[in-house]
Amino acid sequence: MPTNTSPCIRIEHVNKIFGKKQVLYDITLDIPSSKIIGILGPSGSGKTTLVKIIAGIDEPTDGDVYVLDEKMPKLSIMNKIGYMAQADALYGELTAIENLNFFASMYNLPREKKKQRINNVLGLVNLTDFSKTQVKHFSGGMKRRLSLAIALVHEPPILILDEPTVGIDPILRKSIWEELRRICESGTTIIVTTHVMDELEKCDMLGMIREGKLIAVGSPEDLKVRSSTSSIEEAFLYYGGASQ
Numbered sequence: 001m002p003t004n005t006s007p008c009i010r011i012e013h014v015n016k017i018f019g020k021k022q023v024l025y026d027i028t029l030d031i032p033s034s035k036i037i038g039i040l041g042p043s044g045s046g047k048t049t050l051v052k053i054i055a056g057i058d059e060p061t062d063g064d065v066y067v068l069d070e071k072m073p074k075l076s077i078m079n080k081i082g083y084m085a086q087a088d089a090l091y092g093e094l095t096a097i098e099n100l101n102f103f104a105s106m107y108n109l110p111r112e113k114k115k116q117r118i119n120n121v122l123g124l125v126n127l128t129d130f131s132k133t134q135v136k137h138f139s140g141g142m143k144r145r146l147s148l149a150i151a152l153v154h155e156p157p158i159l160i161l162d163e164p165t166v167g168i169d170p171i172l173r174k175s176i177w178e179e180l181r182r183i184c185e186s187g188t189t190i191i192v193t194t195h196v197m198d199e200l201e202k203c204d205m206l207g208m209i210r211e212g213k214l215i216a217v218g219s220p221e222d223l224k225v226r227s228s229t230s231s232i233e234e235a236f237l238y239y240g241g242a243s244q
C-alpha cells in the first residue's frame with residue numbers, strides 16, 4: 001500500500017547531455033505517492049527528457065532515479081509504469097481494440113480482466129463506437145485518446161503522461177481529468193507534462209522547468225502565494241526571473 005511518507009520517485013542530481021548539448025542540469029526532486037504531479041516549462045526545456053528518464057526509457061548522463069526504491073532503469077519497475085509518449089505509438093493497420101489487446105497482453109492480465117479493462121478504458125476516452133475501426137483512419141485527437149487508454153489499461157501504480165490532452169476537446173478533457181483524479185485517489189502516482197494552465201491547477205504538485213533547470217516546486221497554491229502572483233503563468237515568470 002503506497003504511503004505519502006516515502007517518495008514514490010526520487011530524482012537525485014540528474015544531468016542529461018546529448019552530444020555536446022546539456023539538456024538537464026542537476027535535477028533533484030522527490031515525488032510523493034498517490035499524487036498528481038505536473039511538469040511545466042517552455043517547449044524544449046527538457047520535460048520529455050526528464051519523464052523518459054523517470055520511465056526508464058532513457059538514462060541520465062549522471063545522477064540517479066529511484067522508482068519504488070529501485071534504481072532505474074529496471075525492467076520489473078518499468079512494467080509498473082504506464083507511459084504515454086507525445087508521439088502516438090500505435091499500429092495503424094490494427095483496430096483500436098486490437099491495439100489495446102496487443103498492449104494489454106504485454107502485461108499478462110487475466111483474460112476476463114483484460115476484456116473488462118479494455119471496455120472500461122475505451123468508454124473513458126469515448127472510443128467505444130470506434131473500437132473496430134483501423135487506427136489509420138483515426139484523427140489526431142482520437143489517436144491521443146487511444147494512447148491514453150493504452151497507458152491506463154493495466155492499471156499501473158505509476159502513470160507518466162506526456163501532454164496527454166493535446167488535440168482533445170474541453171469536455172472530454174474534463175472527464176479525463178476526473179478519471180485521473182479517481183485513479184490517483186485509488187493509489188496511483190501520476191506525472192503529467194502539460195502546457196494547459198487549468199490542468200496545472202488540478203495537480204497536487206508542480207515542478208517548473210526552464211532551460212533544463214528545476215526552478216520551482218510546490219503545490220499550485222503554494223507557488224502562487226510564494227511569488228505573490230494570481231496565476232501559474234505569472235508564477236512561472238516570477239520563478240524564471242528569480243532563478244537568474
Ligand SMILES: Nc1ncnc2c1ncn2[C@@H]1O[C@H](COP(=O)(O)OP(=O)(O)OP(=O)(O)O)[C@@H](O)[C@H]1O
Binds near residue numbers: 050
Ligand atoms: N535524442 C536526442 N538527441 C539530441 N537532442 C535531444 C534528444 N532528445 C531531446 N533533445 C533536445 O533536448 C532538448 C529538450 O527536449 P525535450 O523534448 O525534453 O523538451 P520538452 O520540454 O519536452 O519540449 P516540448 O514541450 O516541445 O515537448 C531539446 O533542445 C531537444 O532538441
